[in-house]
Amino acid sequence: MLRKALISCAFFSLAGLPALAATSALVVGVDVYPHEVSLDGAVKDARDVAQALKTADVGTIREFINEKATKDAIRAGWLELVGAATKGDMIIFTYAGHGAQMPELVAGSEPDGLDEFLELPGFDRSRAEETAKEIIVDNELNAWFAEAEAKGVQVLFVSDSCYSGGMNRSISGKTRLAPTVRAQLPPPSQEAVSGAAVKDADLSQVTILAASLESQLTPEVVIEGEPRGALSWSFARALEGAADRDGDGLISRVELEDYVFSNVKLQSEALQVPNFTPQVPRSDREIVLSLPRSAALADGNGAAATGRSSKLKPARDMGWTGTLALSVNGTAPTLENVGGSGVPYRWDATSGTFYTPNGDVAGEHVAADMVQGVVDKFILLDFLKVLAAQNPGKVSLTPVKDIYSSGDRLNFDAPQSGYANMLVFNLANTGEVQLLDAQVSGSGSHVFKLRDLEVVKPFGADHLVVVSTNAPIDAVVAALSSPGVEASEFLRLLEERLDGTDSAVAIQPLYTRERGQ
Structure with a gap:
């Protein structure tokens, strides 16, 4: 199964994406948590990524911001995108908001006995049993991704949230870590049960790039004067073509790794160290993203590029x-x-x-x-x-x-x-x-x-x-x-x-x- 890295600031990529595959996206960003410490930069992250997706001519984009980010709405959006996709297509699913842990719902499904989950605005830990519908558990995400894989649809998942601990510097900003839920929740959903049975090999085209090591929190850091998530910021710039160093309109895993590793460390002032799993690419030419817009292949004069532009912007x-x-x-x-x-x-x-x-x-x-x-x-x-x-x-x-x-x-x-x-x-x-x-x-x-x-x-x-x-x-x-x-x-x-x-x-x-x- 996809274990902790699934929720802990994970970035999922895929091997062998066809250059002309249709791409759609589901974007979630939550700042306002009525029952939790609210965030400052998650909505900016979501809107930045959504704009970069639009600039890259990605097709259908479904956005769920703050109170519109309910589990039913997100689930319906996911099913819509999976239903419309055909073999070889790709769905990009991004999340910026709180992540947290709780006692595992399916006994024996987690080595540490804890499930990780995305926390949506409607969840209230003081009424955990009543509001448990407003979380998305890691095993449920396994089941969702298995639905796409069954159709041969690729999935790219970017989760700018975290649940792990350990930070020594005094940071004035907020972290995307909500407290662990201690209360007993209702029996798991059918999706969580089926997702618990999904093994790593069952999602063979999923690669993980965690925004932080498991020992680190994911902080909101100041980028260009505003609180942001370093992973989301870097991913948006990658979508704009910054990671495409050879100018061929395709972002390989090596290109993405080089770009995101450097920029997450740079923008977080070395508070975050991304981590790929598996450590070694599946092939020498593993492609993780296609940039369909022609502008991605142009130099500063608008001419078709045969490689990296000889000049960068001032x-x-x-x-x-x-x-x-x-x-x-x-x-x-x-x-x-x-x-x-x-x-x-x-x-x-x-x-x-x-x-x-x-x-x-x-x-x-x-x-x-x-x-x-x-x-x-x-x-x-x-x-x-x-x-x-x-x-x-x-x-x-x-x-x-x-x-x-x-x-x-x-x-x-x-x-x-x-x-x-x-x-x-x-x-x-x-x-x-x-x-x-x-x-x-x-x-x-x-x-x-x-x-x-x-x-x-x-x-x-x-x-x-x-x-x-x-x-x-x-x-x-x-x-x-x-x-x-x-x-x-x-x-x-x-x-x-x-x-x-x-x-x-x-x-x-x-x-x-x-x-x-």
């Missing part, structure tokens, strides 16, 4: 403004490039603590004469994130943690790319840009390895960055070779030389603190 065309929303507690000096809308960064002038919109400590003991540098660092970081969202590179930091303590030893790696030039640097929590490595006019960038890196003061948020490009970077490297390079100066160099070019950007957030805090 950051300002993607919404980057070069400013930072900042809230100050206390008296602040006159600051440049501060303004804009959305959830702000925060600086406590008394303690000197600088916070990200997610509530993370980005810097400690940031004095008045230092705060402009920290502001400039995050403006630069936002610029790099826009580039990375279009063409993400690969990096790894081991061991994997959401926060590191003083004295921890780390290894940082960047693989070789097909680009001639490579630039590796650190955006320190003080705002300083620190050159780590560079290769200029090579035949292909070398593998970069940073071994036995020790966590020391000052603590906060560093960001290790790798830029791979064919654009000339000699002047950039020369500037970084001087000590004490300011983020604002470095940003001007990157805007002039790399903005809009074919450049891959990888960003590894590194949050640190004093041991024992």
